[in-house]
Amino acid sequence: MNASDPPDDIDSEAWEAWATEVVDGTGFDVELGVGLARDAQRVARGEMTEAEYQAKYHEDVLDEFGVDDRPTAPEPQKADGSPLPGVPGTGNGKRSRRSMLKTAGAIGLGTLGLSAAQQSTRTVAAQSGDGDSESDVQMGMAINTDRCIACLQCMDACNEENGNPAESLWMAVLRYQEDDYTDNEEFLTRPCQHCSDAPCETACPTNARYTREEDGIVLTDYDQCTGCRYCEVSCPYGVNYMEWAEPGGGDFEADRDVDGVTAAGSAPQGTMGKCTFCAHRQVSDDESLQGTTACEDVCPVDAIHFGDMNDEESAPRQHLANDTGGQPTYRLLEDKGTEPNIVYVGNEPSRTATQTDGPTGENEFDLVRERHGRREIEIGSHEDDD
Amino acid sequence: MSTTNNTILTPLKTLSVKFLALVVVLGIAALVMLEAIVHQLQHGLAVTDLASWGTQEGVTWGIYIGTFEWFAGMAVGALAAVGYIRYNELTRYDIIARIGELWALISGLSAAYLIVIDLGRPDRVLNILTAWFVTVQYSPLAWDVTFVTALLVMTSAMLILSLRRDFSEMDLNKLPVYTALLGELLTLGFRPEEREKLDSMLRWLGLALLILAFTGGMVPGWLLGVVGAQAGWYGGIAGIAFLSAGLMSGVAVLAITAGVLRYLYGMEEALPEEVFVGLGKALTLFGFVYLVVQFNNLLPSIFPMAPLAESRVGEAMLYGHFATDFWLAMGAVAIPMLILAVFRERMLAGGVGLAVVSVVMLWGVWVKSQLTVIEPLMYSSGLPYEVGTYVPTLVEWVITIGSILVAILLFSIATKLVPMGRLLDDTASTEEVRN
Numbered sequence: 119m120n121a122s123d124p125p126d127d128i129d130s131e132a133w134e135a136w137a138t139e140v141v142d143g144t145g146f147d148v149e150l151g152v153g154l155a156r157d158a159q160r161v162a163r164g165e166m167t168e169a170e171y172q173a174k175y176h177e178d179v180l181d182e183f184g185v186d187d188r189p190t191a192p193e194p195q196k197a198d199g200s201p202l203p204g205v206p207g208t209g210n211g212k213r214s215r216r217s218m219l220k221t222a223g224a225i226g227l228g229t230l231g232l233s234a235a236q237q238s239t240r241t242v243a244a245q246s247g248d249g250d251s252e253s254d255v256q257m258g259m260a261i262n263t264d265r266c267i268a269c270l271q272c273m274d275a276c277n278e279e280n281g282n283p284a285e286s287l288w289m290a291v292l293r294y295q296e297d298d299y300t301d302n303e304e305f306l307t308r309p310c311q312h313c314s315d316a317p318c319e320t321a322c323p324t325n326a327r328y329t330r331e332e333d334g335i336v337l338t339d340y341d342q343c344t345g346c347r348y349c350e351v352s353c354p355y356g357v358n359y360m361e362w363a364e365p366g367g368g369d370f371e372a373d374r375d376v377d378g379v380t381a382a383g384s385a386p387q388g389t390m391g392k393c394t395f396c397a398h399r400q401v402s403d404d405e406s407l408q409g410t411t412a413c414e415d416v417c418p419v420d421a422i423h424f425g426d427m428n429d430e431e432s433a434p435r436q437h438l439a440n441d442t443g444g445q446p447t448y449r450l451l452e453d454k455g456t457e458p459n460i461v462y463v464g465n466e467p468s469r470t471a472t473q474t475d476g477p478t479g480e481n482e483f484d485l486v487r488e489r490h491g492r493r494e495i496e497i498g499s500h501e502d503d504d
Numbered sequence: 505m506s507t508t509n510n511t512i513l514t515p516l517k518t519l520s521v522k523f524l525a526l527v528v529v530l531g532i533a534a535l536v537m538l539e540a541i542v543h544q545l546q547h548g549l550a551v552t553d554l555a556s557w558g559t560q561e562g563v564t565w566g567i568y569i570g571t572f573e574w575f576a577g578m579a580v581g582a583l584a585a586v587g588y589i590r591y592n593e594l595t596r597y598d599i600i601a602r603i604g605e606l607w608a609l610i611s612g613l614s615a616a617y618l619i620v621i622d623l624g625r626p627d628r629v630l631n632i633l634t635a636w637f638v639t640v641q642y643s644p645l646a647w648d649v650t651f652v653t654a655l656l657v658m659t660s661a662m663l664i665l666s667l668r669r670d671f672s673e674m675d676l677n678k679l680p681v682y683t684a685l686l687g688e689l690l691t692l693g694f695r696p697e698e699r700e701k702l703d704s705m706l707r708w709l710g711l712a713l714l715i716l717a718f719t720g721g722m723v724p725g726w727l728l729g730v731v732g733a734q735a736g737w738y739g740g741i742a743g744i745a746f747l748s749a750g751l752m753s754g755v756a757v758l759a760i761t762a763g764v765l766r767y768l769y770g771m772e773e774a775l776p777e778e779v780f781v782g783l784g785k786a787l788t789l790f791g792f793v794y795l796v797v798q799f800n801n802l803l804p805s806i807f808p809m810a811p812l813a814e815s816r817v818g819e820a821m822l823y824g825h826f827a828t829d830f831w832l833a834m835g836a837v838a839i840p841m842l843i844l845a846v847f848r849e850r851m852l853a854g855g856v857g858l859a860v861v862s863v864v865m866l867w868g869v870w871v872k873s874q875l876t877v878i879e880p881l882m883y884s885s886g887l888p889y890e891v892g893t894y895v896p897t898l899v900e901w902v903i904t905i906g907s908i909l910v911a912i913l914l915f916s917i918a919t920k921l922v923p924m925g926r927l928l929d930d931t932a933s934t935e936e937v938r939n
Contacts, residue, residue, distance in 0.1 A: 285559075285560055287559045290558075290559050292559075292887060292888050292889070294888035306887065306888070308887065317731075317732065317733065320642045320643065321643060321644070321645070321731075322639070322643060323632045323635065323639050323643045323645035323646050323649070324628070324631040324632055324634075324635045324639070325635045325638060325639060326631075342628075342631055342635075343624075343625065343628070344623050344624065344625050344626075344628040344629060344631050344632060345549070345623050345624015345625045345628075346619075346622070346623055346624075346632075346645060347564045347565065347624070348643075348644075348645050350556060350557070350564050351557075351564060351565065351731055351733065351734060351737075351881065352731050352732075352733050353733055354732070354733035354886050355558075355886070355887060356556070356557055356558025356559070356884060356886075356887060356889060357558070358556065359556050359560070360549070360554075360556055360564065360624055361548075361624070362548060362549050362550040362552075362554065362555070362624075363547065363548055363550035364548070387548050387624070388548055388549065388623075388624030388625040389624055389625060390624070450887075451886050451887075454732060454733065454886075455732075467887065467888050469812045469813065469885070469886070470812065471888040472888055473888050473889065473890055
């Protein structure tokens with residue numbers, strides 16, 4: 119009988135025989151494997167909750183494999199209860215789907231018999247809307263560049279909120295023109311894209327760059343970062359800002375701590391900073407701050423919409439569903455395979471687009487870069503370099 | 505084989521005023537560099553002209569990383585040369601192997617040191633090691649740490665084992681006291697029956713070095729080659745391009761050192777002309793391969809079917825902003841290579857001519873290393889950013905040039921501590937050598 123062709127009825131003898139044959143070939147505990155597979159089907163059908171499923175087999179899986187690395191298994195902890203060090207996308211010890219794939223080899227049977235069933239479990243949970251799994255939340259933005267007027271208030275608000283110096287533009291509004299015989303000036307509002315497959319995490323040699331498991335925000339552990347800047351060269355969007363000098367910006371007043379990791383607010387000297395989706399707000403005790411960012415709050419034309427991209431009711435999803443005004447939507451440099459979590463409404467800049475001069479508010483907001491020894495660069499200035 | 509090559513001990517046994525003056529000058533250079541490092545540690549990387557690519561319109565990696573690539577290549581090249589000589593037991597090139605062992609070690613250390621200098625938080629460099637067990641699965645920088653460590657360990661092993669053999673053939677009483685001490689330490693517990701085993705170990709370790717050079721030796725190239733975000737770095741030839749530069753610069757640094765040693769210490773017997781002919785041939789071949797690979801890497805980017813981002817990088821290199829530097833660098837390799845090919849006999853007599861062209865070729869590779877690192881960051885692709893600028897500051901120049909001078913200083917001191925090769929005179933061991 120073909121392994122890819124199991125009988126439908128999981129209580130039938132034919133199914134039992136099929137499952138036994140498949141599991142037997144792996145050399146692992148047959149009874150456990152068959153039980154796992156059968157109950158996984160039950161979870162998929164909604165007859166059993168994931169929590170029950172995990173609890174039922176946790177001990178046996180540990181006994182058999184020495185590790186229980188299933189996606190919703192209880193979190194492994196050190197003896198003192200602190201999270202174990204993890205791999206990228208794991209949120210400091212928490213697992214992502216990617217890390218699960220990496221360690222899947224250790225629990226080959228799980229992927230053989232169960233991955234399909236578990237995949238359908240997730241889909242069911244997502245469809246029924248009762249996503250109790252933390253990884254179902256993916257914060258992101260819908261940014262309507264068609265509405266953007268390049269007032270630069272988002273940039274100013276971002277730097278003020280996070281205590282960044284003027285030259286570290288975690289949020290930047292690029293002013294550009296297409297070479298299409300029109301004088302139309304367009305704007306690109308560019309925060310970090312908080313990619314699901316972030317190249318900066320793969321590049322990081324110290325695991326400082328990570329995805330927060332609760333909401334998919336990509337953060338930097340300022341206590342781990344060595345300032346090698348490999349994340350910066352690997353990012354196609356240019357959103358990383360090394361703090362070359364002692365950050366001379368305003369004070370960051372909120373707590374820098376995000377789940378026990380120093381990751382919010384401006385980066386200390388010698389480490390890498392970038393947009394955190396105002397992580398300090400997301401973990402704030404003040405509920406009115408959760409689900410908001412400084413740039414979104416301040417935007418006078420309601421171009422920025424921040425929220426859970428997996429929730430149909432969220433601000434970005436609602437904007438994409440109802441308010442695009444017939445404008446096209448796109449993700450930035452999607453061909454780079456980074457799976458960005460910002461969806462733009464408006465025209466995508468072409469690869470031949472060039473930055474333009476123009477009346478900008480950078481002087482008003484003091485958004486100029488001055489560093490001893492380097493020439494001053496004004497945002498949006500167009501200098502002929504060659 | 506010459507019946508005597510006692511001259512290999514000349515550097516050990518002499519201590520001229522000129523040498524002391526050289527050490528003093530290089531020592532002062534090292535102190536100046538130390539001051540620059542302290543300055544950079546105090547004020548952070550703000551004292552460099554490095555800036556984020558994108559809205560800061562700069563390059564985030566500059567001459568520290570460019571020189572790292574250059575030193576790493578030199579280490580790989582020296583490693584390959586040592587491996588080839590030891591594996592094939594080319595006794596005549598024994599001095600070259602010793603020079604190579606020392607240079608592979610020194611350039612490997614220099615490369616590692618420049619990476620630390622380039623970190624925003626050099627005090628946290630150990631974080632890279634503590635995270636290694638996880639990051640080695642995916643981070644090219646962790647692969648690089650692995651490779652450089654393997655290079656340092658295997659080169660040290662080769663140096664120690666070959667010195668053990670060489671010291672065992674010498675009368676330690678005739679050596680300066682510190683060298684004799686080192687000799688006694690390295691020949692601790694040596695028994696004559698060990699010789700055969702030692703020869704065999706050197707031979708197979710040589711093969712291991714060769715394999716390491718041609719496999720792991722490509723990792724510093726891949727450090728750039730896997731970065732999909734940077735046109736001009738990304739591509740399948742990055743490892744080969746790095747290796748070809750490394751082989752050439754590795755042989756060049758050996759040729760320079762051999763030429764200088766022969767000139768200064770009159771080591772005509774220990775370093776016969778055939779050795780320079782061999783090095784010259786290798787340099788001609790590797791120079792040619794280097795040029796072929798570099799242009800193979802670059803030319804596809806300027807054809808009309810190339811992606812826009814890549815063509816911007818290629819055009820800037822071939823006839824744009826960087827054209828002068830690029831063509832000077834290529835000329836610095838091509839012209840010496842042609843001279844070597846055409847006027848071989850005249851060029852190689854005495855080794856001085858070979859040393860001079862090797863310096864020029866090394867300079868060319870250094871310049872190209874800088875362009876390779878800097879240019880894609882300056883001509884960023886994808887989003888409408890401005891073209892960046894980068895003019896290294898005095899601190900960057902002092903630290904970079906200082907790192908090269910310190911490498912020379914380390915080698916100079918090494919020539920006074922360890923013999924440059926084995927003694928092949930009519931002593932009792934000669935018979936064993938021939939067997």
